[in-house]
Amino acid sequence: MDLQCPAPHSRHETVQMAHGAGGVLSRELTRTVFLPSFGNSILDMLDDQARISLGPGKIAFTTDTFVVSPLFFPGGNIGDLAVNGTVNDLAVGGAVPLYLSAGFVIEEGFFFSDLTKIVSAMATAAAAAGVSIVTGDTKVVGKGQCDGIFINTSGIGLIEDRFDLSCKNLREGDAILVSGSLGDHGMAVMTAREGLSFQSEISSDTVALNRMISSILRDVPEVHAMRDPTRGGLASTLNELADASGKGIVVEEDRLPVRPEVQGACELLGIDPLTVANEGKVVVAVPQKRAEDVLRIMQGHEDASSGMAAIIGTVVKEHPGMVVVRTALGGRRILDMPLGEQLPRIC
Amino acid sequence: MKYIDEYRDPTRARAILAEIAKTVTRPWTIMEICGGQTHSIIRNGIDQVLPDAVRLLHGPGCPVCVTPIETLDRALSIASRSGVVLASFGDMLRVPGSEKDLLTARSEGADVRIVYSSLEAVKIARDNPGKEVVFLAVGFETTAPGNAMAVLQAEREGLDNFSELVSQFMVPPAMHAILSSGDCAVDGFLAAGHVCTVTGYEAYEALADTFHVPIVPTGFEPVDILAGILRAVTMLESGMSGVENEYARVVEREGNLTARSAVEEVFEVSDRQWRGIGVIPRSGLCLRKRFAVFDAEERFDVASIQPVESPLCRSGDVLRGIVKPDECPAFGDGCTPLSPLGAPMVSGEGACAAYFKYQRKV
Numbered sequence: 043m044d045l046q047c048p049a050p051h052s053r054h055e056t057v058q059m060a061h062g063a064g065g066v067l068s069r070e071l072t073r074t075v076f077l078p079s080f081g082n083s084i085l086d087m088l089d090d091q092a093r094i095s096l097g098p099g100k101i102a103f104t105t106d107t108f109v110v111s112p113l114f115f116p117g118g119n120i121g122d123l124a125v126n127g128t129v130n131d132l133a134v135g136g137a138v139p140l141y142l143s144a145g146f147v148i149e150e151g152f153f154f155s156d157l158t159k160i161v162s163a164m165a166t167a168a169a170a171a172g173v174s175i176v177t178g179d180t181k182v183v184g185k186g187q188c189d190g191i192f193i194n195t196s197g198i199g200l201i202e203d204r205f206d207l208s209c210k211n212l213r214e215g216d217a218i219l220v221s222g223s224l225g226d227h228g229m230a231v232m233t234a235r236e237g238l239s240f241q242s243e244i245s246s247d248t249v250a251l252n253r254m255i256s257s258i259l260r261d262v263p264e265v266h267a268m269r270d271p272t273r274g275g276l277a278s279t280l281n282e283l284a285d286a287s288g289k290g291i292v293v294e295e296d297r298l299p300v301r302p303e304v305q306g307a308c309e310l311l312g313i314d315p316l317t318v319a320n321e322g323k324v325v326v327a328v329p330q331k332r333a334e335d336v337l338r339i340m341q342g343h344e345d346a347s348s349g350m351a352a353i354i355g356t357v358v359k360e361h362p363g364m365v366v367v368r369t370a371l372g373g374r375r376i377l378d379m380p381l382g383e384q385l386p387r388i389c
Numbered sequence: 390m391k392y393i394d395e396y397r398d399p400t401r402a403r404a405i406l407a408e409i410a411k412t413v414t415r416p417w418t419i420m421e422i423c424g425g426q427t428h429s430i431i432r433n434g435i436d437q438v439l440p441d442a443v444r445l446l447h448g449p450g451c452p453v454c455v456t457p458i459e460t461l462d463r464a465l466s467i468a469s470r471s472g473v474v475l476a477s478f479g480d481m482l483r484v485p486g487s488e489k490d491l492l493t494a495r496s497e498g499a500d501v502r503i504v505y506s507s508l509e510a511v512k513i514a515r516d517n518p519g520k521e522v523v524f525l526a527v528g529f530e531t532t533a534p535g536n537a538m539a540v541l542q543a544e545r546e547g548l549d550n551f552s553e554l555v556s557q558f559m560v561p562p563a564m565h566a567i568l569s570s571g572d573c574a575v576d577g578f579l580a581a582g583h584v585c586t587v588t589g590y591e592a593y594e595a596l597a598d599t600f601h602v603p604i605v606p607t608g609f610e611p612v613d614i615l616a617g618i619l620r621a622v623t624m625l626e627s628g629m630s631g632v633e634n635e636y637a638r639v640v641e642r643e644g645n646l647t648a649r650s651a652v653e654e655v656f657e658v659s660d661r662q663w664r665g666i667g668v669i670p671r672s673g674l675c676l677r678k679r680f681a682v683f684d685a686e687e688r689f690d691v692a693s694i695q696p697v698e699s700p701l702c703r704s705g706d707v708l709r710g711i712v713k714p715d716e717c718p719a720f721g722d723g724c725t726p727l728s729p730l731g732a733p734m735v736s737g738e739g740a741c742a743a744y745f746k747y748q749r750k751v
Contacts, residue, residue: 371434
């Protein structure tokens with residue numbers, strides 16, 4: 043069998059309940075959709091488990107489930123999101139991401155053409171990040187029981203013993219950096235959603251960060267903590283850092299990198315870009331004297347907004363557990379965790 | 390962004406601040422009417438950098454805050470019926486009714502949808518002829534033109550499954566009520582820039598004459614707000630009253646005539662209940678008789694629903710400028726954005742939420 047490229051599905055245009063029932067159609071789905079894209083020596087065994095050998099070091103292990111709507115948005119789709127999200131969760135812990143699992147919950151009637159696009163985006167993202175998808179599972183649920191497709195990915199990576207990155211490690215005087223523009227992913231998805239009657243040029247920033255992060259750690263092993271500011275945006279991430287470490291964080295409003303088009307869409311909707319999701323950014327806490335070195339590495343990364351990477355704030359001993367924004371006018375305000383669902387304002 | 394960046398320029402803002410400090414010689418209390426202005430003031434820390442003599446009071450101009458609880462209860466009752474889609478602006482979903490909010494109703498199976506404009510609700514009605522689509526038409530003079538257009542559009546298309554649950558408010562009668570009350574502490578007003586964009590400011594000239602106060606239509610960016618304050622302080626210091634327009638790049642004296650005529654065609658002036666304040670005569674809009682068929686209150690027979698308010702909540706006093714949000718005994722303790730007692734703790738524009746979000750413990 044030729045396993046080189048995703049072949050169009052033979053008999054059905056859409057996914058049927060039987061594709062998840064473990065019989066002939068399940069096998070066909072695996073062989074015609076998943077293996078051609080993901081195939082590697084471990085996955086190709088098609089055993090009930092992936093058997094892998096890991097070198098020395100600590101094992102990082104993470105899982106994430108992706109339920110984005112719409113499934114396709116400017117700059118990506120649920121597939122690359124599902125790979126990059128898990129790769130990044132490993133990478134920000136200082137791990138080299140190695141292996142992923144992929145679990146699919148697919149709604150009956152889902153188009154194979156869409157599934158193939160999603161799977162192919164996963165394969166491309168995995169190749170770009172240098173990880174292998176080594177085990178997986180598919181379930182098909184009835185019409186209306188899920189929103190097209192849900193994907194779970196889990197990931198394993200290895201952390202060199204000399205690294206101990208943790209939110210708890212923030213120290214007074216640390217600089218806080220962010221690796222590029224804020225809010226791109228969340229606004230790309232929100233403006234692509236049905237019902238929003240304006241169009242924008244905003245693209246999701248979904249990308250694997252592991253190569254940039256490993257450059258940072260290679261040159262600046264003094265980094266204390268890293269987090270990727272996904273759901274809840276920078277506001278949630280900074281609050282998590284402050285909360286876990288018992289330190290305060292002060293950020294300078296005029297240094298926060300936000301693209302004009304994202305700022306504009308946020309203004310229209312009454313949403314704070316600092317609470318909007320990112321899928322290809324990292325927040326780094328590092329001793330002040332190495333901050334410029336980290337910044338240079340971020341700016342050299344090939345990501346489209348790396349030029350907007352910035353040193354945005356400082357860790358302080360005042361107001362422990364709290365994040366304060368110093369406004370351009372010299373006032374101060376608390377940057378709180380967003381409550382949950384983003385609710386656009388009335389006027 | 391043009392028309393935004395130059396009005397956020399810190400250098401310009403600081404120059405106006407210095408001018409305010411130079412001008413002010415005694416204490417003045419200025420009320421910003423609009424919740425959007427309140428938010429900008431707190432977000433930018435403007436109240437922290439003003440001279441002590443200038444005190445800002447936050448006005449009743451947040452539609453989410455003043456929409457009465459019975460409107461919420463009626464919306465909840467309508468949303469809970471089968472075959473109904475309730476469409477609403479996003480921030481109404483977390484406003485507490487007597488027993489729950491619309492987000493909770495949605496989790497219980499109600500078809501509650503967030504829209505960004507009333508015309509989207511008309512589209513939902515067009516696309517779902519088998520469903521009753523009800524738009525929660527709340528807001529001030531800013532949302533009234535769009536909500537009027539939605540009714541006109543539905544009529545034009547002959548849609549018999551679209552209606553509006555109307556709770557429209559008008560600013561000048563509320564200012565009249567504030568100025569007429571015995572405990573009024575307000576020396577001057579920043580009028581809501583976007584409301585004035587629609588209505589113009591002739592109505593404010595009458596108010597300024599009657600009560601001898603300065604009223605300054607003002608925008609929403611830091612430089613706008615500081616310029617509005619400077620204008621009001623300058624007028625107060627020289628004993629002037631009247632309307633001076635500080636948002637001239639958007640506001641004209643007669644307003645937007647097209648928008649005004651759509652509102653005039655669809656709505657008529659009515660008494661209106663304001664949450665936390667009570668009934669203010671002739672302070673609202675309701676659908677004209679000709680459009681009664683689009684009135685959800687009639688269509689679903691919900692006019693008799695009676696609400697229960699929390700006795701702890703002092704949001705009415707907050708909205709009238711009698712107490713600041715953090716002076717309410719429930720603030721931050723019994724009442725937080727996660728479990729709000731009153732609407733001002735909910736909305737992005739609500740004074741209580743703005744205090745909680747940006748100033749708590751700092």
